[in-house]
Amino acid sequence: MPENLSSQLEEYLPPPVLALAKIAGKEGSELGQELYLVGGVVRDLFLGRANFDLDLVVEGDAIKLAQELAKNSRAKLTVHTRFGTAKLNYPGFSLDLATARSETYSKPGALPTVKPGSLKDDLIRRDFSINAMALCLTPHRFGALIDLYHGKDDLDNRLIRILHPNSFIDDATRILRAMRYEQRLGFKLEAETEKLLRRDVAMFDTISGDRIRHELELILKEAEPERVLRRAEELGVLSQLHPSLKGNGWLSQKFEQARQSYKQTSLPPLYLCLLIYNLTDKEDEEFILRLNFPKNSAQAMRYTLQLKAQLNSLANSKLKPSDIYKSLHSYTTPAIQTNALASESPIASQHLQLYIAKLRYVKTLLSGEDLKRMKIPAGPQIGEILSALHKARLNGEVRTRKEEKVLVYSWLKGNQVKPPAG
Ligand code: CTP
Numbered sequence: 465m466p467e468n469l470s471s472q473l474e475e476y477l478p479p480p481v482l483a484l485a486k487i488a489g490k491e492g493s494e495l496g497q498e499l500y501l502v503g504g505v506v507r508d509l510f511l512g513r514a515n516f517d518l519d520l521v522v523e524g525d526a527i528k529l530a531q532e533l534a535k536n537s538r539a540k541l542t543v544h545t546r547f548g549t550a551k552l553n554y555p556g557f558s559l560d561l562a563t564a565r566s567e568t569y570s571k572p573g574a575l576p577t578v579k580p581g582s583l584k585d586d587l588i589r590r591d592f593s594i595n596a597m598a599l600c601l602t603p604h605r606f607g608a609l610i611d612l613y614h615g616k617d618d619l620d621n622r623l624i625r626i627l628h629p630n631s632f633i634d635d636a637t638r639i640l641r642a643m644r645y646e647q648r649l650g651f652k653l654e655a656e657t658e659k660l661l662r663r664d665v666a667m668f669d670t671i672s673g674d675r676i677r678h679e680l681e682l683i684l685k686e687a688e689p690e691r692v693l694r695r696a697e698e699l700g701v702l703s704q705l706h707p708s709l710k711g712n713g714w715l716s717q718k719f720e721q722a723r724q725s726y727k728q729t730s731l732p733p734l735y736l737c738l739l740i741y742n743l744t745d746k747e748d749e750e751f752i753l754r755l756n757f758p759k760n761s762a763q764a765m766r767y768t769l770q771l772k773a774q775l776n777s778l779a780n781s782k783l784k785p786s787d788i789y790k791s792l793h794s795y796t797t798p799a800i801q802t803n804a805l806a807s808e809s810p811i812a813s814q815h816l817q818l819y820i821a822k823l824r825y826v827k828t829l830l831s832g833e834d835l836k837r838m839k840i841p842a843g844p845q846i847g848e849i850l851s852a853l854h855k856a857r858l859n860g861e862v863r864t865r866k867e868e869k870v871l872v873y874s875w876l877k878g879n880q881v882k883p884p885a886g
Contacts, residue, residue, distance in 0.1 A: 470607025489601030497524030526561040573670025625654040636667035647691040673756035737802035767799035779809035
């Protein structure tokens with residue numbers, strides 16, 4: 465008799481999610497299709513970690529079942545006919561439905577050839593035993609655990625284990641995934657898995673930049689990505705992404721400081737710029753090219769190094785706020801934040817922090833329209849006056865509208881422009 469986890473499921477899932485899981489199981493049964501909860505959510509149920517974006521596998525036709533479920537609800541349905549998958553978005557959570565499938569790899573690192581299959585086929589194609597458990601949602605077997613690869617034992621023993629010796633060869637992104645789960649959960653790589661991982665690190669050469677980058681992005685979203693990067697260095701994985709990358713104590717310290725200084729959502733781009741901080745421009749370009757970074761990230765990484773090369777000029781305690789603003793306003797925020805964390809000069813760091821916390825928000829009180837109302841004719845002069853006002857405001861030389869107006873008149877006088885009549 466398989467273990468039954470229906471009472472744990474009832475406790476773990478929030479009531480609306482549980483109700484839906486039951487309805488889905490019943491609908492599936494009416495269509496003659498067995499339905500299973502699979503992957504991360506089963507793992508997290510055992511670990512007591514919240515995870516309510518449900519992955520469901522249907523032995524049958526996932527799209528048909530999703531369409532039935534969508535009929536009687538306000539969920540938004542998205543269908544991928546080519547992959548036999550569908551997504552239902554409910555307020556606050558989602559259901560991913562996939563048709564059970566088998567996968568074969570024509571060559572290492574290639575995207576797999578996929579065809580419909582059984583639950584068993586669908587589980588063996590997965591990365592690790594702890595991610596390859598399923599719970600049946602069909603009413604007559606509701607809560608039955610299917611654990612063909614002893615994922616529950618590995619959870620109890622805190623081990624990350626691949627399902628077959630060619631796993632990392634088939635898909636080397638699993639190397640990064642293994643370290644991500646290991647460090648997130650405080651587990652260990654099972655001994656044979658670690659041996660095979662070390663054997664197969666060079667298989668990264670078979671993986672596209674986009675796929676490696678996606679896994680790196682997932683790592684950078686973890687609560688403490690530095691742990692994964694440190695482990696990646698230890699296992700010889702980080703140097704496969706670029707030989708000059710380091711997951712060392714410096715990086716750990718800077719990541720920690722980043723968390724203390726900035727909010728969660730701004731951390732991933734910052735982590736990325738810290739990761740490349742000690743690369744040369746040439747190495748940075750090689751890394752950008754290999755992982756095919758999109759424009760935004762590539763720009764943040766380039767600006768980080770450009771600004772780093774200019775830090776000397778910011779390490780001068782005599783600079784006025786307007787000088788700091790002028791040096792920094794064309795850089796992107798992550799580049800400035802990264803340098804504020806990583807600069808070795810306390811003065812440069814202070815200036816960068818001042819810009820981030822204050823200077824970048826400084827605006828003049830008078831607008832171009834106000835100046836026109838003061839009878840200053842439209843044209844380049846308005847821009848020049850606004851930038852003189854902005855500079856004065858940055859330096860604290862004007863504080864009120866009245867003071868700004870006085871400055872406008874003295875600017876006109878100083879530039880030998882006759883103050884307008886009226
Ligand atoms: N999976 C896999 N191999 C991959 C990617 C995913 O076998 N290269 C499988 C795993 O079974 C995983 C499931 O697909 O549990 C869903 O993938 P994903 O959403 O990336 O993982 P979760 O475990 O749901 O989420 P997380 O990793 O953030 O906990």
